[in-house]
Amino acid sequence: MPDVFERFSELLVYNSGEPLIFNSSFFLFFFFFCVLFYQFVVNHKRARVLFLMTLSLYFYYKSSGFYFVLVIISSIIDFVAAKWIVATEVQTKKKSLLIFSLATNLGLLGYFKYTNFFIDTLASANIAQLDFYDIFLPVGISFFTFQSMSYTIDVYRGKLDAEKSFFDFLFFVSFFPQLVAGPIVRASDFLPQIHKKIIVSKADIGRAVFLIAAGLIKKAIIADYISVNFVDRVFEWPGRYTGFENLMALYGYALQIYCDFSGYSDMAIGLALLIGFKLPINFNSPYQAASITEFWRRWHISLSSWLKDYLYITLGGNRNGKFRQYVNLAVTMLLGGLWHGANWKFVVWGGIHGLVLAIEKFLNFPAWVGKNKITRIIGILITFHIANLCWIFFRADSFETGMIMINQILFFFNGSILWQFLQGYPYVTLLIIVGFVLHFMPPSTEARMEKFVTSMPLVVQAIYLVAIVWLVAQVKTAGIHPFIYFQF
Amino acid sequence: MEEKNYRNYPVYLFATIIALLYVISFLPKEQQIFGVHLRHVDILSDLKQPAEEAQKETIDPYEYKGEDFWKKDDSGNITGMSPVYASIGGFDFIQALISAASNSAPVADPQFKNQELNGNTDQMSYFYNNLKNAAKKPVRIAHFGDSIIGGDLITMDIRDNLQKEFGGQSPGVLAITSQDIKFRMTTEHSFASDKWQTVDINRNPKKLPMVANGSVAIPKGGSWVEYAVTPHYKNLNAYKTVKIYYTDAKASSINYSFDGAPAKSVALNTNAGVQELVLNAPKPAKKVRIEFPVEGQANVFCVSLENGGGVIVDNFSFQGQTGENLTRLPLDLLQQFNGYMDYSLVILQFGLNVIDKIEKDPAGYDKNMVEVVKYLKQAFPKASFVMMGVNDKGFKKGANIVSDPSVLKLLAVQQSIAKNADIAFWNLFEAMGGMNSMESWVKANPPLASSDYTHFNDQGARKVADLFSAALIDGYKEAKNKR
Numbered sequence: 001m002p003d004v005f006e007r008f009s010e011l012l013v014y015n016s017g018e019p020l021i022f023n024s025s026f027f028l029f030f031f032f033f034c035v036l037f038y039q040f041v042v043n044h045k046r047a048r049v050l051f052l053m054t055l056s057l058y059f060y061y062k063s064s065g066f067y068f069v070l071v072i073i074s075s076i077i078d079f080v081a082a083k084w085i086v087a088t089e090v091q092t093k094k095k096s097l098l099i100f101s102l103a104t105n106l107g108l109l110g111y112f113k114y115t116n117f118f119i120d121t122l123a124s125a126n127i128a129q130l131d132f133y134d135i136f137l138p139v140g141i142s143f144f145t146f147q148s149m150s151y152t153i154d155v156y157r158g159k160l161d162a163e164k165s166f167f168d169f170l171f172f173v174s175f176f177p178q179l180v181a182g183p184i185v186r187a188s189d190f191l192p193q194i195h196k197k198i199i200v201s202k203a204d205i206g207r208a209v210f211l212i213a214a215g216l217i218k219k220a221i222i223a224d225y226i227s228v229n230f231v232d233r234v235f236e237w238p239g240r241y242t243g244f245e246n247l248m249a250l251y252g253y254a255l256q257i258y259c260d261f262s263g264y265s266d267m268a269i270g271l272a273l274l275i276g277f278k279l280p281i282n283f284n285s286p287y288q289a290a291s292i293t294e295f296w297r298r299w300h301i302s303l304s305s306w307l308k309d310y311l312y313i314t315l316g317g318n319r320n321g322k323f324r325q326y327v328n329l330a331v332t333m334l335l336g337g338l339w340h341g342a343n344w345k346f347v348v349w350g351g352i353h354g355l356v357l358a359i360e361k362f363l364n365f366p367a368w369v370g371k372n373k374i375t376r377i378i379g380i381l382i383t384f385h386i387a388n389l390c391w392i393f394f395r396a397d398s399f400e401t402g403m404i405m406i407n408q409i410l411f412f413f414n415g416s417i418l419w420q421f422l423q424g425y426p427y428v429t430l431l432i433i434v435g436f437v438l439h440f441m442p443p444s445t446e447a448r449m450e451k452f453v454t455s456m457p458l459v460v461q462a463i464y465l466v467a468i469v470w471l472v473a474q475v476k477t478a479g480i481h482p483f484i485y486f487q488f
Numbered sequence: 489m490e491e492k493n494y495r496n497y498p499v500y501l502f503a504t505i506i507a508l509l510y511v512i513s514f515l516p517k518e519q520q521i522f523g524v525h526l527r528h529v530d531i532l533s534d535l536k537q538p539a540e541e542a543q544k545e546t547i548d549p550y551e552y553k554g555e556d557f558w559k560k561d562d563s564g565n566i567t568g569m570s571p572v573y574a575s576i577g578g579f580d581f582i583q584a585l586i587s588a589a590s591n592s593a594p595v596a597d598p599q600f601k602n603q604e605l606n607g608n609t610d611q612m613s614y615f616y617n618n619l620k621n622a623a624k625k626p627v628r629i630a631h632f633g634d635s636i637i638g639g640d641l642i643t644m645d646i647r648d649n650l651q652k653e654f655g656g657q658s659p660g661v662l663a664i665t666s667q668d669i670k671f672r673m674t675t676e677h678s679f680a681s682d683k684w685q686t687v688d689i690n691r692n693p694k695k696l697p698m699v700a701n702g703s704v705a706i707p708k709g710g711s712w713v714e715y716a717v718t719p720h721y722k723n724l725n726a727y728k729t730v731k732i733y734y735t736d737a738k739a740s741s742i743n744y745s746f747d748g749a750p751a752k753s754v755a756l757n758t759n760a761g762v763q764e765l766v767l768n769a770p771k772p773a774k775k776v777r778i779e780f781p782v783e784g785q786a787n788v789f790c791v792s793l794e795n796g797g798g799v800i801v802d803n804f805s806f807q808g809q810t811g812e813n814l815t816r817l818p819l820d821l822l823q824q825f826n827g828y829m830d831y832s833l834v835i836l837q838f839g840l841n842v843i844d845k846i847e848k849d850p851a852g853y854d855k856n857m858v859e860v861v862k863y864l865k866q867a868f869p870k871a872s873f874v875m876m877g878v879n880d881k882g883f884k885k886g887a888n889i890v891s892d893p894s895v896l897k898l899l900a901v902q903q904s905i906a907k908n909a910d911i912a913f914w915n916l917f918e919a920m921g922g923m924n925s926m927e928s929w930v931k932a933n934p935p936l937a938s939s940d941y942t943h944f945n946d947q948g949a950r951k952v953a954d955l956f957s958a959a960l961i962d963g964y965k966e967a968k969n970k971r
Contacts, residue, residue, distance in 0.1 A: 035502060199493050200493060200494045201493075205494050236939060237671065240639075458500055458504065
């Protein structure tokens with residue numbers, strides 16, 4: 001019996017490489033503990049905030065150890081800066097306070113995420129040879145710094161009042177459902193919810209169960225299975241596979257990255273709903289987009305709208321003539337690319353997207369695809385393949401690997417292995433098909449499914465979630481799909 | 489009326505979920521429904537002690553005992569006695585979910601272990617003696633294997649290492665057509681894919697002739713093939729001679745050209761048996777193009793790209809094969825081929841394609857492979873032989889990656905083959921780090937193996953070759969010191 005306690009206390013402390021993710025059974029107990037004790041504090045605003053804030057900081061500690069103090073430091077600086085921005089009437093003083101706040105946030109982000117990237121870049125450009133620093137990348141730093149930056153900028157712009165209570169503000173920055181992987185919640189959306197009475201409707205519960213289930217299926221079943229058993233190995237070594245397999249792996253990756261990212265967002269939104277908070281929608285079937293312009297209104301919406309409001313508009317948006325607009329677009333997309341990771345490949349990825357956005361604007365492409373159903377379908381097909389082309393460079397280890405992949409698809413296609421492929425990868429094929437079919441469902445179908453889940457009695461909802469957890473466990477422990485060479 | 493507030497509902501929902509998962513954990517451990525194998529789900533398993541595995545009771549003649557297998561008793565016989573590896577613990581649900589989703593569960597760095605050759609190392613002396621004289625007379629090595637050496641992987645780095653130590657600048661034998669041209673780093677190989685009919689050892693109903701590379705190409709007319717040096721292996725930077733091996737030629741000529749010079753024509757020899765046509769480059773060339781203008785002009789086996797003497801290692805990759813069908817290569821042709829090549833060493837690296845079947849009939853594979861070695865000894869009568877044991881292969885136990893139990897079984901069988909065939913054995917599995925080492929190879933930075941937990945990538949192949957070359961070079965030095 002002491003072993004059980006020992007093992008349990010081991011589980012409670014931070015363990016590097018084991019972040020607390022939603023689809024872990026520890027999280028199941030964590031969340032049960034959360035909702036159970038939440039009942040005692042839910043009607044007392046101060047107690048409720050302190051309780052959720054403490055749990056959130058613990059959640060962050062479980063993922064990144066003592067770097068949770070970063071969240072606190074970053075919050076203190078932004079909270080105080082915003083207070084002083086409101087207090088002063090002098091415009092220059094307001095501006096320098098804002099710059100101080102932004103510089104701190106970007107400085108933290110830059111130091112933890114980009115130091116080695118710049119050292120590497122300087123070295124490869126033969127400017128300077130420096131040693132890499134051994135820097136730990138705190139989980140979710142890109143998300144919470146952007147959240148608190150939105151706060152100071154909105155206060156500076158006069159769109160938002162400065163928050164009176166520091167704990168309320170810290171609660172907003174650290175709120176655990178979206179802390180690690182988004183959505184990036186705006187202060188203006190979230191802070192008002194803190195002060196309101198907590199009401200959870202039956203529809204909220206239904207939507208939460210629906211989203212958590214969908215998120216688990218997307219992230220822990222579809223994305224995890226097809227990546228480990230097929231997509232990863234083709235991207236590792238595209239030269240070993242036919243163009244057909246490369247193309248399937250690319251389509252598979254398009255689905256995988258969507259399922260991975262949006263699945264996690266879905267779970268975050270669902271979990272927040274269960275404790276009475278509404279987070280913004282983050283993905284809206286992005287591959288249904290008929291232009292790249294529309295794609296960015298459907299893909300990682302909380303980031304793209306953040307970049308639009310706080311970077312693109314700040315740069316001048318479309319107010320300074322066509323040429324400046326294109327430049328602003330390019331800068332926004334390049335930096336947006338870099339936000340995804342400290343690597344030039346993400347900059348290239350953002351750059352291609354920016355270029356296509358500019359071309360679409362120039363050709364007025366979004367208006368053309370809006371003409372009728374046929375032009376829209378053509379637009380969807382073109383957009384999907386442009387997005388896929390960009391994913392090659394997003395995913396491939398190097399530019400060279402990406403080019404090999406394109407070369408294989410164009411000049412070594414060998415579509416004749418289709419039948420062997422279907423026999424060799426039945427589950428991978430099935431999951432890719434199911435994933436895309438679900439993705440292309442009209443919004444009304446989704447609403448109907450959500451309504452159906454809402455109408456289920458509690459026990460049925462529980463059985464539904466357990467069935468999915470059970471499926472997740474089956475997938476996690478499934479044997480490694482053997483390597484297959486097709487005869488061609 | 490105010491809408492009903494459901495905020496305590498999640499407590500009941502999650503309590504029910506946990507209760508249901510708790511009940512599920514009492515279901516039988518392994519089940520089959522409609523032929524689909526279902527796995528046990530236990531949410532509390534991370535709080536429990538790993539279950540002890542049941543002790544095996546029957547005595548298994550093929551039980552893997554590590555390299556202690558080769559320990560000799562007082563009278564000099566191999567004992568094959570020593571402790572057996574401990575088994576691995578039970579399935580952990582939390583570990584399962586966390587490690588799979590985080591993709592960054594801590595895995596120890598690979599623990600390489602230098603392994604010396606074991607088994608009959610005395611018969612390696614022929615090879616070691618030739619190495620000593622490598623400057624005067626070329627030393628040729630045949631590396632047979634499955635897809636693990638496809639595209640010249642591993643072979644290319646063994647070649648590189650031995651050439652650095654003993655001299656040599658030749659890539660050696662290449663087939664006329666091949667599926668691995670896209671990832672072959674040592675030679676840029678291209679051919680008219682619609683102008684050659686290629687038959688390989690797997691599907692050879694007409695019993696077409698073949699030599700050691702196990703495939704034959706028949707020109708359909710206007711057929712060409714090109715080989716060029718690549719920038720990746722600086723040692724292999726030119727061809728002085730290109731030798732073509734063929735048989736059953738019609739009275740006709742082929743055309744060839746080095747470095748894009750005007751093509752020259754040369755007649756084929758219509759004699760029976762394996763023929764060698766030597767093309768000499770006027771000066772060391774970067775590229776050679778060979779054209780077979782006439783349909784069905786000859787059965788063409790392979791070429792050998794050479795740049796002087798020293799060590800030459802030929803890569804003979806038999807994708808998807810277990811090694812057992814090497815006896816399908818006609819013995820007389822192999823012997824004639826060896827008349828040109830004069831192999832000093834034969835390396836055998838098979839096993840991945842028999843892993844799934846090995847539990848059923850280990851003795852059968854043992855017997856067949858002993859026959860293969862005997863057969864190859866007739867083909868290459870002077871050569872030394874070494875069998876490279878199978879590499880570790882990952883297997884999912886719960887959500888952890890461990891060594892496939894069949895790998896251990898196969899290793900024991902391979903040790904037995906080496907012992908029964910009286911050749912040397914080199915244990916790649918132990919050199920990789922032994923039990924459960926494949927996961928550390930896949931998760932190494934940079935990765936050394938592919939995420940199928942079976943195949944090596946370029947870096948991993950380099951490492952395997954380094955470990956193996958070290959064993960050969962150590963063996964050579966030891967033999968030299970003895971004299």
